[in-house]
Amino acid sequence: MTYDFWYWPGIPGRGEFVRIALEAGGIAYRERGREDGADVWAKRDSYSRTPPFAPPWLDNGELVIAQTANILMFLGERHGLAPDDVKGRFWTSQLMLTIMDVTAEAHDTHHPVDASAYYDDQKAEAKRAATVFREQRIPKFLDHFTKALGGAEYFGGDRWSYADTGFFVLMSGLNHAFPRRMVALSGDYPTVFTHWDRIAALPELRDYFASDRCLPFGEGIFRYYPELDGEG
Amino acid sequence: MTYDFWYWPGIPGRGEFVRIALEAGGIAYRERGREDGADVWAKRDSYSRTPPFAPPWLDNGELVIAQTANILMFLGERHGLAPDDVKGRFWTSQLMLTIMDVTAEAHDTHHPVDASAYYDDQKAEAKRAATVFREQRIPKFLDHFTKALGGAEYFGGDRWSYADTGFFVLMSGLNHAFPRRMVALSGDYPTVFTHWDRIAALPELRDYFASDRCLPFGEGIFRYYPELDGEG
Incomplete structure (x- = not known):
């Protein structure tokens, strides 16, 4: 399963905190916005349930998770990037x-x-x-x-x-x-x-x-x- | 089990986000700093492991948890104050x-x-x-x-x-x-x-x-x- 990772193109920004964890954890992701030129605001506005307020967010088709520290807690739990106690x-x-x-x-x-x-x-x-x-x-x-x-x-x-x-x-x-x-x-x-x-x-x-x-x-x-x- | 809840005396502040959840959830807690005049900074500096940066924090003798949204996620999980999926x-x-x-x-x-x-x-x-x-x-x-x-x-x-x-x-x-x-x-x-x-x-x-x-x-x-x- 690949995550779509949405963030502004051109800068590391808050997205970098998520990106480096994805990279260090060897987690497959597709950089949206930056690589494919997709419109970040238009995508945001397309969510009818659990909408992000702003990028970064992750989207795997089932879950849409925003807020940097929240995304990381999710990844930590699901992919072993944090202690589990x-x-x-x-x-x-x-x-x-x-x-x-x-x-x-x-x-x-x-x-x-x-x-x-x-x-x-x-x-x-x-x-x-x-x-x-x-x-x-x-x-x-x-x-x-x-x-x-x-x-x-x-x-x-x-x-x-x-x-x-x-x-x-x-x-x-x-x-x-x-x-x-x-x-x-x-x-x-x-x-x-x-x-x-x-x-x-x-x-x-x-x-x-x-x-x-x-x-x-x-x-x-x-x-x-x-x-x-x-x-x- | 009663939580010690540490926050500045005299104001609702960021502590209020935790306090109202404790109250709405009927969770037993003791308000430290405000009620007993205990020194919040001195207490903070006394932690050798998992120290808070600033109040609010919860302390139940085993766990010390700071950062408002983090405290709430913990309470949500442990006391049913949030969905569990x-x-x-x-x-x-x-x-x-x-x-x-x-x-x-x-x-x-x-x-x-x-x-x-x-x-x-x-x-x-x-x-x-x-x-x-x-x-x-x-x-x-x-x-x-x-x-x-x-x-x-x-x-x-x-x-x-x-x-x-x-x-x-x-x-x-x-x-x-x-x-x-x-x-x-x-x-x-x-x-x-x-x-x-x-x-x-x-x-x-x-x-x-x-x-x-x-x-x-x-x-x-x-x-x-x-x-x-x-x-x-």
Whole structure:
């Protein structure tokens, strides 16, 4: 059974958290919207039951599942991408939701007052929001993930889960958007920076990283504006 | 078995989404932080495994579960507050996550650039963010929930779930923060306004609404500032 995976073309975006889990898990999927040029909004509006609010969503003909962390909990359960005991299931989901919270905050640094307007129309507000995010929020989150990992190799223990691959995407995104800040913080949070490297080296992801399915960050959630990284 | 439910004292906040589900489900819980004055941050920092990033969280001695939508999925599964088939489980969770997205956006209207600073220090930015939220975002969300409900009595069919009680909290919060706007929209979205009334009338919630456990909205996520509701 192949999943249709719907997301905006051209950017990794929130879809990347799902995509990397599909790839790491060796789960067959077809990238819709990006590869075939299908109209994402038209497809969304075609669902009469369990409609998504926005992409990403999965559709296998029987199930239509949206909301990034929710899709991942489903995949985790069905394809063994997370522990299967109660504690492990909800712990993995909890971490993923916090990862998505950081992601939303990272987005809001460049679009703090109007998500549908241009960055240039909210640069002053963005500068202020980015300063708070950079100085206060990133350290808080890195501290949390350090504690969450504890002395383990992976968040759930001895095997990677979708929270680990999601964390990889988050760290990569933060590093894209705030490279100067992340370098400055790397010495204070060695555990999570080592974890980022560990996931980057997973054999299950080698083919994906080398493929053209793996897009660079660009004009999506995680954006690089030097002035938001504390320069100038 | 009684749950310890940890949340900030004095406000409904994000905790309210969990609290109303506990109440509607007749699930025994002890309100920590609010009732006993226990130190929420100190307790958080005491967890060595599966630490919460922030309240709310549940703790029953064996499990510590944080993230509002995650707590609710757990309660839904364990206490029958959601459908138990795969489609129904993930649909309910999907809706709840969208409810939490709207909630975060509602919060960010009064704190668009610095969540740790005063509203008075970001009034101009707030006014702009609130205009976008009020004019563009609320209608989009009400439209989505109208479609999500379809012709059914409840989001999951013929019985309420935690997504319905969560939706009630969301509508009540929006109505507290944007009363003028919500009245103006009520004629365009009769399905969801009727649904709000339906949940308000659930017999399972009558005692709760009459109790002093049910706090009014105040200085939390949903705040009433007339200027953010389009006045003046």
